[in-house]
Amino acid sequence: MAAKDGSKESQALPPGSGAADTPRKKSRAKRIVIFLAILLITLSAAGGAAYWWLFLRTTDGVTPESPAATASAQDAATPAGQSAPAGAAPGKASPVPAAGQGSPRIEAQPEMPRSAGIVLPLQPIRVNLTDPSGRRYLTVGMEIEVNSDVSKELKAQGARINDTIIMLLAGKTFGDISTPEGKVLLKHEIAARLNQILGAQRVIRVYFTNFVVE
Template identity: 60%
Template structure:
């Protein structure tokens, strides 16, 4: 008996406390699990807030914003869209006044004038990938008989349109909005030359980029 008591007293102190260790480890595991669950919930909440949540439409667009405001890409806006090929190419482009101000064609009243053709124009346009050509055919709707004025100013009109087109890149005119803006700029140049807002609308009858 004395020998057994000696052996039990001779055990190291660390071995005598072994039964308490599982309890401490279990407590640490529970704390770590709680931390992981908390961090996971915070991460999911942040992902939903920044990547999934859809902003309110009313907060993105003011209630008093005019229709088509998001399509404005230049002074006076660029309302509507335009076709890229033949026909009249749509009448939702823009026209410019004699002072160079650009107006949306859809906002202008229908005129009782006539539609007159302009001579086709072929011009180089800028393109980083290489040389490109634009072949452009147009007709203009006017609010008065200006055929004589167009004929008399034909060199100035042709020069103004060529200079306008030469400053364009392929990216400028390859989109519907770009074509609408080009109509507006052509109308503004013509009205500056004619000295009054005689050109109401511009129609593209041919639009080919090679």
């Protein structure tokens, strides 16, 4: 009788009590742990994003939208050794002049004015060149460009001009005048000698109308 009574008592236990309820508790505990882990990961990601937004995206504590950052960008765009234009507002770029409206270019001015540009002829000259054989001759025809009418001075100083040019040419060798560079140098030398005679920077250029070496 006692065994039967025990069997009835075990059958009369309510569901979920005893050993049958243990797996359910473990399953519920696992769900809670998983939920907490997911919540922790989410909070960590949100915190990292907030930290990047507040601190890491700034450079030296200056955000890209702040006036200080704009001023820093303007300073970086200004070449070293140059200051920003006077009157320019901080954080604003200086206006760039349009094409054709920039600062005027500073170009070297010619040493001698060329207002008139008068071309006058000189008498042709034939001289012996300074060569070991002594058999080379140079025949030169010239015209000069002057900045004022000096035809009277050329006539008055004709003998002196011819003598100066003859002495200059007679001291040249064939090698001195055979190259284009040598001829250009000879033109400059003749212009300098003529300006010394005229007493002013009148001669601008010398043109060879004839240049024959025999």
